[in-house]
Amino acid sequence: MKISVGDVLEIKIEKMVAGGSGLSRHQNAVIFVPKSAPGDTLKVEITEAKKNFYFARILEILQPSAERRVAPCPYYSECGGCDWQHLEETSQLRIKQQLIRETFSKFLPGEFLPEFEIRPSPKSFRYRNRIQPKNQNSHFGFYAQGTHNLIEIEDCLITEEKLMSAWPQFKKEILDKKIPRGRYEFYLDENEEPRWYELGEEKDSQGFSQVNRFQNDNLILELLNYSQDFPQKPSRIIDLYAGAGNLSFPLSEAFKKTSVIAVEKHLGLAQLARKRAEMLKLSPKQFEVFCADVSLFMKRFLLQKNDLVILDPPRIGTEGLVMKALAAAEIPRFIYVSCNPVTWARDLKLFYDQAQLQGLKPRVEKLLALDMFPQTSHVELLSEVRIDS
DSSP states (O other): OOOOTTOEEEEEOOEEOTTSOEEEEETTEEEEETTOOTTOEEEEEEEEEOSSEEEEEEEEEEEOOTTBOOOSOTTTTTBSSOSOTTBOHHHHHHHHHHHHHHHHHHHSTTOOOOOOOEEOOSOSSSOBSEEOOEEETTEEEEEBTTSOOEEEOSOOTTBOHHHHTTHHHHHHHHHHTTOOEEEEEEEEOTTSOEEEEEBTBOOSOOOOSSSBHHHHHHHHHHHHHHHHOSSSOOSEEEEETOTTTTTHHHHHHHSTTSEEEEEESOHHHHHHHHHHHHHTTOOTTTEEEEESOHHHHHHHOOOOTTOEEEEOOOTTOOOHHHHHHHHHHTOSEEEEEESOHHHHHHHHHHHHHHHHHTTOEEEEEEEEEEOOSTTSSOOEEEEEEEEEO
């Protein structure tokens, strides 16, 4: 039987997959269903047909999974902001841990991955210090999943209360300016004051570096533990994709006699890092900021054997040249911070291939998953890669 868009099927969800959907196999066809749960029996409608798989939407939950719950947010059924509120929080953590293992094994079959924990967020709701609401003809909210249809909201349960308390004032200010439509950054600044600007504007202050400042404290603490757990102190610390210095400045404080080089492409973020370094009275020898594309920087910069390299790229991961340059430098280790297990594993695969061509033996020595984004399928990784010659 050929499956077509519009068909209504009864299916059972086997498991969750990278990207946040549930996976079902029906008559040898793979079907992905958003907002499903492992073990669900569902009546679904096929919404999209690809070459080797299909997407579907839930029409009816015939038999709910034991891992399913009623989503706390009243907008959840329509809003595209969260994708896992319907899962019990213990299930969210377990599935994220499982997906990390599966993703690593897919890209690096047979390679060693150490046992690792997933650290729950100190707050599973009210943790976000920035959101990006939209305005369409004086209606404010977020897009429905996979569309540009606006879902109007009065509260967002994963956003800090201090920020949401300013929601009425935020809307009033935009209405007073008579702006008919737009996309905004609505955020807490470093003094925990609510601010907003229209996306596309250059802003001097961008608030907290991580959307979950409570879990970010744990990330920094564990990063420092990783960095200091090594026989030799690094000669230099190179922070690639440094942003405004979320990781660079704690490293500089921990390694006071070691020079830190922060590399960031975004001019505004690089300028923020420079201003903070000046405020802390750090000399260029102690703390230097390069506003540069990381690939171009790595082409021109000579790594030394005792450098400690930190990578914290965006969700798209690093460029291939960066991983090849790291392998060519034959440094004994590097630390990779990632908010996307798929691009993390893909980048490590490229590094492993290049390193092994040079007779080196890389391995993931340590790994920690941090639930930086509860109620969603996203997760943060902190990993240390060591390289034996």
